[in-house]
Amino acid sequence: FHRVTRRVQVPRWLLCVLRVVTQAMVAPTRIAAVEAGGTSWVVAIAEGDPTNIVERADFPTTTPEETLGHVVAWLKDKTFDCLGVASFGPIDLHTSSPKFGFITTTPKPFWTNADILGPLRKGLGLPEDYPIGFETDVNAPAMAEYSSALDQGQAMESCAYVTVGTGVGIGLVFGGHPVHGLLHGEGGHISVPQYPGDTWEGKKTLNCPGWFELESMVNSAALAGRAGCEIPALKDLPDEHPVWDTAAHYLAAMCANLILTASPQKIVLSGGVMLRSILFPKIRAKTQEYLNNYIDVPEVTTDLIEKVIVPSEHGNRAGIVGALYISRGTLSAKKSSSSVQVLGHTLCPGAISGILAVLGVGALLGATVVGMAARKP
Known part of the structure:
Protein backbone atom coordinates (compact mmCIF):
# COMPACT_ATOMS: atom_id res chain seq x y z
CA PHE A 1 0.00 0.00 0.00
CA HIS A 2 1.11 3.52 -0.62
CA ARG A 3 -0.39 6.92 0.22
CA VAL A 4 -1.31 9.35 -2.51
CA THR A 5 -1.65 12.97 -1.37
CA ARG A 6 -3.44 15.37 -3.62
CA ARG A 7 -4.33 19.03 -2.99
CA VAL A 8 -8.04 19.65 -3.40
CA GLN A 9 -9.51 23.13 -3.58
CA VAL A 10 -12.71 23.32 -1.49
CA PRO A 11 -15.47 25.33 -3.20
CA ARG A 12 -16.12 28.82 -1.81
CA TRP A 13 -19.80 28.09 -1.18
CA LEU A 14 -18.88 25.16 1.04
CA LEU A 15 -16.51 27.32 3.08
CA CYS A 16 -19.31 29.85 3.55
CA VAL A 17 -21.65 27.13 4.84
CA LEU A 18 -19.00 25.91 7.29
CA ARG A 19 -18.40 29.46 8.51
CA VAL A 20 -22.11 30.12 9.10
CA VAL A 21 -22.59 26.85 10.99
CA THR A 22 -19.52 27.46 13.14
CA GLN A 23 -20.58 31.00 14.01
CA ALA A 24 -24.10 29.84 14.89
CA MET A 25 -22.68 27.29 17.33
CA VAL A 26 -20.36 29.70 19.15
CA ALA A 27 -22.52 32.87 19.05
CA PRO A 28 -23.27 34.11 22.60
CA THR A 29 -26.82 34.03 23.88
CA ARG A 30 -28.52 37.41 23.55
CA ILE A 31 -30.63 38.18 26.61
CA ALA A 32 -33.33 40.87 26.60
CA ALA A 33 -34.91 42.38 29.68
CA VAL A 34 -37.20 45.13 30.88
CA GLU A 35 -37.11 46.85 34.26
CA ALA A 36 -40.56 48.36 34.78
CA GLY A 37 -40.29 51.11 37.36
CA GLY A 38 -42.78 53.59 38.70
CA THR A 39 -40.69 56.51 37.43
CA SER A 40 -38.94 55.05 34.40
CA TRP A 41 -38.59 51.87 32.38
CA VAL A 42 -35.23 50.43 31.35
CA VAL A 43 -34.82 47.99 28.46
CA ALA A 44 -31.54 46.28 27.66
CA ILE A 45 -29.76 43.54 25.73
CA ALA A 46 -26.87 41.55 27.22
CA GLU A 47 -24.65 39.01 25.50
CA GLY A 48 -23.64 35.80 27.21
CA ASP A 49 -23.65 37.07 30.80
CA PRO A 50 -26.46 39.20 32.29
CA THR A 51 -23.92 41.79 33.45
CA ASN A 52 -22.53 42.23 29.91
CA ILE A 53 -25.03 44.85 28.74
CA VAL A 54 -24.35 45.85 25.13
CA GLU A 55 -27.46 47.96 24.42
CA ARG A 56 -29.74 49.94 26.72
CA ALA A 57 -32.49 52.57 26.63
CA ASP A 58 -34.62 54.42 29.22
CA PHE A 59 -38.21 55.65 28.91
CA PRO A 60 -40.33 57.68 31.35
CA THR A 61 -43.29 55.90 32.96
CA THR A 62 -46.42 57.56 31.57
CA THR A 63 -49.42 55.41 30.55
CA PRO A 64 -49.27 51.66 29.87
CA GLU A 65 -50.00 52.15 26.16
CA GLU A 66 -47.33 54.79 25.64
CA THR A 67 -44.64 53.23 27.82
CA LEU A 68 -45.07 49.71 26.46
CA GLY A 69 -45.17 51.17 22.96
CA HIS A 70 -41.70 52.67 23.45
CA VAL A 71 -40.36 49.35 24.76
CA VAL A 72 -41.83 47.33 21.88
CA ALA A 73 -40.53 49.79 19.29
CA TRP A 74 -37.02 49.60 20.77
CA LEU A 75 -36.94 45.80 20.98
CA LYS A 76 -38.60 45.15 17.63
CA ASP A 77 -35.47 45.49 15.49
CA LYS A 78 -33.23 43.64 17.99
CA THR A 79 -32.35 39.94 18.02
CA PHE A 80 -32.58 38.09 21.32
CA ASP A 81 -33.18 34.57 22.62
CA CYS A 82 -35.29 35.28 25.72
CA LEU A 83 -37.00 38.09 27.59
CA GLY A 84 -37.29 38.93 31.29
CA VAL A 85 -39.52 41.54 32.92
CA ALA A 86 -39.03 42.84 36.46
CA SER A 87 -41.94 45.07 37.43
CA PHE A 88 -43.21 47.27 40.22
CA GLY A 89 -46.32 45.87 41.76
CA PRO A 90 -48.26 44.26 43.13
CA ILE A 91 -48.16 41.88 40.18
CA ASP A 92 -49.82 38.54 39.38
CA LEU A 93 -47.19 35.77 39.21
CA HIS A 94 -49.54 32.79 39.08
CA THR A 95 -49.28 31.31 35.59
CA SER A 96 -52.75 29.75 35.89
CA SER A 97 -54.37 33.10 36.64
CA PRO A 98 -56.19 35.06 33.90
CA LYS A 99 -54.26 38.10 35.13
CA PHE A 100 -50.82 36.49 34.98
CA GLY A 101 -48.41 39.13 33.73
CA PHE A 102 -50.52 42.04 35.03
CA ILE A 103 -49.74 44.84 37.47
CA THR A 104 -52.78 44.59 39.76
CA THR A 105 -53.72 46.77 42.75
CA THR A 106 -51.07 49.47 42.45
CA PRO A 107 -52.10 52.96 43.57
CA LYS A 108 -50.15 54.43 40.64
CA PRO A 109 -52.56 56.26 38.28
CA PHE A 110 -53.31 54.49 34.96
CA TRP A 111 -51.55 51.26 35.99
CA THR A 112 -54.18 49.41 38.04
CA ASN A 113 -54.85 46.02 36.37
CA ALA A 114 -52.47 46.86 33.52
CA ASP A 115 -51.48 43.95 31.27
CA ILE A 116 -47.70 43.92 30.79
CA LEU A 117 -46.79 40.61 29.18
CA GLY A 118 -49.72 40.56 26.74
CA PRO A 119 -48.80 43.75 24.84
CA LEU A 120 -45.12 42.77 24.85
CA ARG A 121 -45.82 39.32 23.43
CA LYS A 122 -48.25 40.66 20.83
CA GLY A 123 -46.19 43.70 19.86
CA LEU A 124 -43.03 41.64 19.39
CA GLY A 125 -44.82 38.74 17.69
CA LEU A 126 -43.58 36.19 20.24
CA PRO A 127 -45.18 32.71 20.28
CA GLU A 128 -46.86 31.36 23.42
CA ASP A 129 -43.95 29.04 24.19
CA TYR A 130 -41.32 31.79 23.90
CA PRO A 131 -39.21 32.00 27.10
CA ILE A 132 -40.45 35.08 28.98
CA GLY A 133 -39.78 35.54 32.68
CA PHE A 134 -41.96 37.77 34.89
CA GLU A 135 -40.89 38.79 38.38
CA THR A 136 -41.09 41.59 40.94
CA ASP A 137 -38.64 44.48 40.79
CA VAL A 138 -37.05 43.31 44.06
CA GLY A 319 -32.77 46.34 38.66
CA ILE A 320 -32.02 45.76 34.99
CA VAL A 321 -29.27 43.23 35.75
CA GLY A 322 -31.81 41.36 37.90
CA ALA A 323 -34.29 41.35 35.03
CA LEU A 324 -31.57 39.98 32.75
CA TYR A 325 -30.85 37.17 35.23
CA ILE A 326 -34.57 36.31 35.26
CA SER A 327 -34.50 36.29 31.45
CA ARG A 328 -31.52 33.94 31.31
CA GLY A 329 -33.00 31.68 33.97
CA THR A 330 -36.21 31.32 31.99
CA LEU A 331 -34.26 30.31 28.89
CA SER A 332 -32.19 27.80 30.90
CA ALA A 333 -35.36 26.27 32.35
CA LYS A 334 -36.88 25.92 28.88
CA LYS A 335 -33.72 24.26 27.55
CA SER A 336 -33.62 21.87 30.50
CA SER A 337 -37.24 20.85 30.01
CA SER A 338 -36.65 19.99 26.35
CA SER A 339 -33.18 18.42 26.65
CA VAL A 340 -32.34 14.76 26.11
CA GLN A 341 -29.78 12.41 27.61
CA VAL A 342 -27.15 10.96 25.30
CA LEU A 343 -24.50 8.64 26.77
CA GLY A 344 -24.88 10.26 30.18
CA HIS A 345 -24.70 13.83 28.83
CA THR A 346 -27.55 16.33 28.71
CA LEU A 347 -28.02 17.87 25.28
CA CYS A 348 -30.35 20.81 24.68
CA PRO A 349 -32.10 21.32 21.32
CA GLY A 350 -29.52 23.90 20.25
CA ALA A 351 -26.67 21.51 20.85
CA ILE A 352 -28.47 18.72 19.03
CA SER A 353 -29.15 21.00 16.06
CA GLY A 354 -25.54 22.05 16.01
CA ILE A 355 -24.28 18.48 16.07
CA LEU A 356 -26.66 17.47 13.29
CA ALA A 357 -25.61 20.49 11.24
CA VAL A 358 -21.93 19.64 11.64
CA LEU A 359 -22.56 16.01 10.78
CA GLY A 360 -24.56 17.03 7.71
CA VAL A 361 -21.96 19.51 6.51
CA GLY A 362 -19.20 17.00 7.31
CA ALA A 363 -20.90 14.40 5.14
CA LEU A 364 -21.40 16.93 2.38
CA LEU A 365 -17.77 18.03 2.60
CA GLY A 366 -16.55 14.45 2.60
CA ALA A 367 -18.61 13.57 -0.47
CA THR A 368 -17.44 16.67 -2.30
CA VAL A 369 -13.77 16.12 -1.51
CA VAL A 370 -13.92 12.42 -2.43
CA GLY A 371 -15.67 13.29 -5.67
CA MET A 372 -13.09 15.92 -6.56
CA ALA A 373 -10.20 13.67 -5.62
CA ALA A 374 -11.58 10.94 -7.85
CA ARG A 375 -11.39 13.16 -10.91
CA LYS A 376 -8.50 12.69 -13.20
CA PRO A 377 -5.83 15.38 -12.97
Missing part, protein backbone atom coordinates in the same frame (compact mmCIF):
# COMPACT_ATOMS: atom_id res chain seq x y z
CA ASN A 139 -37.06 39.54 43.61
CA ALA A 140 -35.22 39.97 40.30
CA PRO A 141 -32.21 41.85 41.75
CA ALA A 142 -32.25 39.44 44.71
CA MET A 143 -31.79 36.68 42.13
CA ALA A 144 -28.92 38.64 40.56
CA GLU A 145 -27.15 39.04 43.92
CA TYR A 146 -27.67 35.36 44.74
CA SER A 147 -26.37 34.21 41.33
CA SER A 148 -23.36 36.54 41.48
CA ALA A 149 -22.42 35.13 44.87
CA LEU A 150 -22.54 31.59 43.48
CA ASP A 151 -20.49 32.65 40.44
CA GLN A 152 -17.82 33.94 42.84
CA GLY A 153 -17.68 30.61 44.63
CA GLN A 154 -19.55 31.72 47.75
CA ALA A 155 -21.64 29.19 49.63
CA MET A 156 -25.07 30.75 49.29
CA GLU A 157 -28.55 29.38 49.93
CA SER A 158 -30.52 32.53 50.67
CA CYS A 159 -30.44 36.23 49.93
CA ALA A 160 -32.58 39.31 50.60
CA TYR A 161 -32.55 42.43 48.46
CA VAL A 162 -33.98 45.70 49.76
CA THR A 163 -34.46 48.90 47.79
CA VAL A 164 -34.92 52.14 49.72
CA GLY A 165 -35.89 55.22 47.73
CA THR A 166 -39.26 56.58 46.63
CA GLY A 167 -40.66 53.36 48.10
CA VAL A 168 -39.29 50.39 50.02
CA GLY A 169 -39.36 46.83 48.67
CA ILE A 170 -37.91 43.52 49.85
CA GLY A 171 -37.09 40.56 47.59
CA LEU A 172 -36.14 37.08 48.78
CA VAL A 173 -34.41 34.16 47.08
CA PHE A 174 -34.10 30.72 48.67
CA GLY A 175 -32.45 27.71 47.08
CA GLY A 176 -32.13 29.48 43.75
CA HIS A 177 -35.81 30.45 43.51
CA PRO A 178 -37.54 33.79 44.22
CA VAL A 179 -40.07 33.49 47.02
CA HIS A 180 -43.71 33.44 45.89
CA GLY A 181 -46.80 32.22 47.70
CA LEU A 182 -50.24 33.73 48.12
CA LEU A 183 -48.90 36.58 45.99
CA HIS A 184 -45.34 37.74 46.58
CA GLY A 185 -43.57 39.55 49.38
CA GLU A 186 -44.62 43.13 50.15
CA GLY A 187 -42.08 43.71 52.91
CA GLY A 188 -42.07 47.46 52.51
CA HIS A 189 -45.35 47.53 54.39
CA ILE A 190 -44.33 45.64 57.54
CA SER A 191 -44.66 47.44 60.86
CA VAL A 192 -41.50 48.54 62.66
CA PRO A 193 -41.07 49.97 66.19
CA GLN A 194 -41.23 53.75 66.35
CA TYR A 195 -37.90 55.49 66.93
CA PRO A 196 -37.81 57.24 70.34
CA GLY A 197 -38.84 60.87 69.92
CA ASP A 198 -39.92 60.42 66.28
CA THR A 199 -43.30 62.01 65.63
CA TRP A 200 -43.38 61.53 61.86
CA GLU A 201 -46.66 60.03 60.67
CA GLY A 202 -45.92 59.50 56.98
CA LYS A 203 -48.27 58.56 54.16
CA LYS A 204 -49.25 54.95 54.84
CA THR A 205 -50.34 52.60 52.08
CA LEU A 206 -52.18 50.32 54.51
CA ASN A 207 -53.60 53.32 56.42
CA CYS A 208 -53.81 51.29 59.63
CA PRO A 209 -53.81 53.19 62.97
CA GLY A 210 -50.83 52.35 65.18
CA TRP A 211 -49.05 50.62 62.30
CA PHE A 212 -45.64 52.20 61.72
CA GLU A 213 -45.25 51.15 58.11
CA LEU A 214 -41.62 50.72 57.07
CA GLU A 215 -41.98 52.50 53.73
CA SER A 216 -43.80 55.49 55.16
CA MET A 217 -41.17 55.85 57.91
CA VAL A 218 -37.96 55.62 55.89
CA ASN A 219 -38.57 56.40 52.22
CA SER A 220 -36.99 59.48 50.69
CA ALA A 221 -40.12 61.61 51.21
CA ALA A 222 -40.21 60.73 54.93
CA LEU A 223 -36.54 61.58 55.41
CA ALA A 224 -36.86 64.86 53.50
CA GLY A 225 -39.99 65.74 55.50
CA ARG A 226 -38.20 65.28 58.81
CA ALA A 227 -35.19 67.26 57.59
CA GLY A 228 -37.40 70.06 56.25
CA CYS A 229 -35.99 69.90 52.74
CA GLU A 230 -36.92 68.72 49.26
CA ILE A 231 -35.98 65.15 48.28
CA PRO A 232 -33.15 66.22 45.91
CA ALA A 233 -31.57 68.17 48.81
CA LEU A 234 -31.11 65.04 50.94
CA LYS A 235 -27.76 64.47 49.28
CA ASP A 236 -26.54 67.82 50.64
CA LEU A 237 -27.26 66.98 54.30
CA PRO A 238 -24.15 66.27 56.39
CA ASP A 239 -23.48 62.75 57.71
CA GLU A 240 -24.02 64.13 61.22
CA HIS A 241 -27.63 65.11 60.55
CA PRO A 242 -29.97 63.27 62.97
CA VAL A 243 -32.21 62.08 60.12
CA TRP A 244 -29.61 59.41 59.25
CA ASP A 245 -29.84 57.92 62.77
CA THR A 246 -33.61 57.79 62.35
CA ALA A 247 -33.25 56.05 58.99
CA ALA A 248 -30.72 53.59 60.43
CA HIS A 249 -33.14 52.66 63.22
CA TYR A 250 -35.98 51.70 60.89
CA LEU A 251 -33.74 49.83 58.46
CA ALA A 252 -31.99 48.00 61.31
CA ALA A 253 -35.39 46.97 62.69
CA MET A 254 -36.19 45.62 59.23
CA CYS A 255 -32.86 43.72 59.07
CA ALA A 256 -33.44 42.25 62.52
CA ASN A 257 -36.91 41.08 61.49
CA LEU A 258 -35.54 39.57 58.28
CA ILE A 259 -32.86 37.68 60.22
CA LEU A 260 -35.42 36.46 62.76
CA THR A 261 -38.01 35.32 60.20
CA ALA A 262 -36.12 34.36 57.03
CA SER A 263 -32.49 34.04 58.19
CA PRO A 264 -30.93 35.20 54.88
CA GLN A 265 -27.18 34.79 54.51
CA LYS A 266 -26.96 38.17 52.80
CA ILE A 267 -29.07 41.32 53.04
CA VAL A 268 -28.34 43.67 50.16
CA LEU A 269 -29.41 47.28 50.70
CA SER A 270 -29.80 49.41 47.58
CA GLY A 271 -31.74 52.37 46.20
CA GLY A 272 -31.27 56.13 46.33
CA VAL A 273 -31.33 56.47 50.12
CA MET A 274 -28.58 53.86 50.47
CA LEU A 275 -26.18 56.00 48.45
CA ARG A 276 -25.50 57.58 51.87
CA SER A 277 -22.69 55.18 52.80
CA ILE A 278 -22.64 56.22 56.48
CA LEU A 279 -25.91 54.32 56.86
CA PHE A 280 -24.25 50.90 56.52
CA PRO A 281 -22.18 50.92 59.74
CA LYS A 282 -25.09 52.53 61.60
CA ILE A 283 -27.54 49.87 60.40
CA ARG A 284 -25.15 47.01 61.21
CA ALA A 285 -24.53 48.31 64.74
CA LYS A 286 -28.22 48.87 65.47
CA THR A 287 -29.13 45.44 64.06
CA GLN A 288 -26.68 43.83 66.50
CA GLU A 289 -28.07 45.99 69.32
CA TYR A 290 -31.69 45.00 68.61
CA LEU A 291 -30.94 41.28 68.23
CA ASN A 292 -28.95 41.43 71.48
CA ASN A 293 -26.93 38.24 70.78
CA TYR A 294 -30.10 36.15 70.49
CA ILE A 295 -29.01 34.92 67.06
CA ASP A 296 -25.68 33.62 68.28
CA VAL A 297 -23.74 33.20 65.04
CA PRO A 298 -20.50 35.06 64.17
CA GLU A 299 -22.06 36.57 61.05
CA VAL A 300 -24.44 38.51 63.31
CA THR A 301 -22.53 39.02 66.57
CA THR A 302 -19.09 39.94 65.21
CA ASP A 303 -17.56 42.15 62.52
CA LEU A 304 -18.55 39.47 60.02
CA ILE A 305 -21.88 41.28 59.83
CA GLU A 306 -20.08 43.53 57.32
CA LYS A 307 -20.35 40.62 54.89
CA VAL A 308 -24.05 40.09 55.63
CA ILE A 309 -25.53 43.60 55.41
CA VAL A 310 -23.94 44.94 52.24
CA PRO A 311 -24.49 47.30 49.29
CA SER A 312 -25.39 45.90 45.88
CA GLU A 313 -22.42 44.88 43.79
CA HIS A 314 -24.37 45.97 40.72
CA GLY A 315 -24.91 49.53 41.95
CA ASN A 316 -27.69 51.43 40.20
CA ARG A 317 -27.82 48.70 37.52
CA ALA A 318 -29.22 46.18 40.02
